[in-house]
Amino acid sequence: xxxxxxxxxxxxxxxxxxxxxxxxxxxxxxxxxxxxxxxxxxxxxxxxxxxxxxxxxxxxxxxxxxxxxxxxxxxxxxxxxxxxxxxxxxxxxxxxxxxxxxxxxxxxxxxxxxxxxxxxxxxxxxxxxxxxxxxxxxxxxxxxxxxxxxxxxxxxxxxxxxxxxxxxxxxxxxxxxxxxxxxxxxxxxxxxxxxxxxxxxxxxxxxxxxxxxxxxxxxxxxxxxxxxxxxxxxxxxxxxxxxxxxxxxxxxxxxxxxxxxxxxxxxxxxxxxxxxxxxxxxxxxxxxxxxxxxxxxxxxxxxxxxxxxxxxxxxxxxxxxxxxxxxxxxxxxxxxxxxxxxxxxxxxxxxxxxxxxxxxxxxxxxxx
Numbered sequence: 001x002x003x004x005x006x007x008x009x010x011x012x013x014x015x016x017x018x019x020x021x022x023x024x025x026x027x028x029x030x031x032x033x034x035x036x037x038x039x040x041x042x043x044x045x046x047x048x049x050x051x052x053x054x055x056x057x058x059x060x061x062x063x064x065x066x067x068x069x070x071x072x073x074x075x076x077x078x079x080x081x082x083x084x085x086x087x088x089x090x091x092x093x094x095x096x097x098x099x100x101x102x103x104x105x106x107x108x109x110x111x112x113x114x115x116x117x118x119x120x121x122x123x124x125x126x127x128x129x130x131x132x133x134x135x136x137x138x139x140x141x142x143x144x145x146x147x148x149x150x151x152x153x154x155x156x157x158x159x160x161x162x163x164x165x166x167x168x169x170x171x172x173x174x175x176x177x178x179x180x181x182x183x184x185x186x187x188x189x190x191x192x193x194x195x196x197x198x199x200x201x202x203x204x205x206x207x208x209x210x211x212x213x214x215x216x217x218x219x220x221x222x223x224x225x226x227x228x229x230x231x232x233x234x235x236x237x238x239x240x241x242x243x244x245x246x247x248x249x250x251x252x253x254x255x256x257x258x259x260x261x262x263x264x265x266x267x268x269x270x271x272x273x274x275x276x277x278x279x280x281x282x283x284x285x286x287x288x289x290x291x292x293x294x295x296x297x298x299x300x301x302x303x304x305x306x307x308x309x310x311x312x313x314x315x316x317x318x319x320x321x322x323x324x325x326x327x328x329x330x331x332x333x334x335x336x337x338x339x340x341x342x343x344x345x346x347x348x349x350x351x352x353x354x355x356x357x358x359x360x361x362x363x364x365x366x367x368x
Contacts, residue, residue: 032362042362048082049358050325051314053351055087058310063113065089065191067180067213069121069206070198070223072099072137074106075114077196077221079318090114091189093121095130095175121199122177123208129174135167140200142230144169149229153262155277162262179209191216193311198223198285201233204242214246218304218312219289219319221254227282240286248288251321257283287319293331306332306344322359326352 032040041047055062064083068075071092075081080088092114094100100118107114120128122141133139144167152163183189195210195217197203203222207214222243224236240250258279260267268278290312292304304312309332317325329352337345 040362042358045079046082048314048317049362050317050322050329050351050355051082053355053358054310054314055084057351058347059307062307062311063087063089064193064311064314065091065189066194066196067192068092068196069203070094070137070196070200071103071116072096074103082318083314085110085112088113091192092116094118095120117183119183120175120177121180121183121206121209122202123179123205125178125182126176127174128177129172131169132171132173133167134170138167138200140202140230140233141205142201142233145228145231148227151261151263152259152282153264155260155267160267163259164262180206181210181212184213189213193218193308194315195220195222197221201225201230204234204239207239207242207246211246216308217290218308219287219315220248221319222286222288223283224253224286225283227280229282236284236286243286243288247290249291249294250286251289251316251324252287252319253284254287254319255285256281287321289316289321289324293327306336310348326355329355 032042034040042049055064064087066080066089068090069092071090071094074092075090080090090113092100092103094103094116095118097118100116103114103116106112107116120130122128128141130139130141131143133144138144146164146168149167150162150164152167154161154163154166178186184192192213193216195214197206197220199206200223203224207222220243222239224239225233226236228235244250258277259282260277260279290304290308292309309328313325313328313332316322316328329348333345333348333352336342336348
């Protein structure tokens with residue numbers, strides 16, 4: 001395998017010595033619009049190079065399916081748009097039937113391949129009590145720890161609120177529950193590619209109800225907590241340990257959520273250029289991917305298909321793991337070459353070369 005990777009590295013170094021060719025209409029040579037300020041869709045992170053090339057060249061008819069647990073408001077991550085409306089499929093869960101109906105109508109009117117389900121996800125089928133909250137999105141299956149949350153303040157550039165005034169329980173309501181695996185069987189969902197859960201502490205219970213579905217998933221974004229904002233909610237350490245046992249590897253924390261103290265007469269600021277407000281880190285979103293190169297994967301990733309690895313490279317790039325995406329392409333090309341699939345190995349090596357040229361041309365990436 002080391003020889004295979006070296007072979008690809010030599011090809012990449014050779015192609016960098018050549019003049020970058022204009023991009024084509026299939027994603028490898030169409031002109032990329034350059035704005036008046038010199039920016040491109042790639043530098044603005046509206047599109048992504050490897051993702052464009054993978055889906056235009058190697059997976060032109062493949063969909064990319066995302067399960068969005070906590071789908072109020074519609075597609076919650078602008079990065080997903082770069083996958084393209086023609087191939088992006090979102091299965092969203094929203095317990096508010098009116099909101100769910102609105103999302104389904106909007107998707108239908110816009111010819112989007114998104115579907116929303118008015119049911120709560122959990123580790124078993126039945127019913128679940130949700131503690132509703134004054135703050136939108138603050139409801140949870142766990143009772144709120146007011147002794148802690150009342151000490152917080154919410155603040156942005158123009159406003160400041162004490163948590164006790166806007167973040168508190170207002171009642172209880174029961175919802176029907178299902179598991180991801182039961183839902184997938186009922187709706188004949190053969191497999192998913194990516195999982196996003198932002199459900200105020202229910203992430204671990206939902207994952208426990210998805211052992212079959214998790215086998216097809218190449219990555220996930222999970223809200224994780226570092227404090228007991230709700231009594232009994234799992235902590236980051238609990239979620240992390242479970243996810244690692246399923247063969248996923250931790251890559252990043254995104255969407256870090258810091259909160260200050262209502263009783264403090266000052267607002268603490270981070271070093272300029274970082275997240276502006278300082279305070280206690282209470283929550284974030286853990287980013288996990290499969291890693292077929294890792295010897296400690298315990299066999300979980302040995303059966304990833306070439307198409308799954310290509311999708312993994314695309315979603316890794318979308319979430320900023322660009323070096324990992326290139327590493328995956330090189331590894332996959334070498335694996336296919338050693339397995340005798342020379343044609344597909346060359347296709348991926350060529351795609352990798354083109355992606356590197358485009359990074360140098362449109363993102364001014366430093367050469368290795």
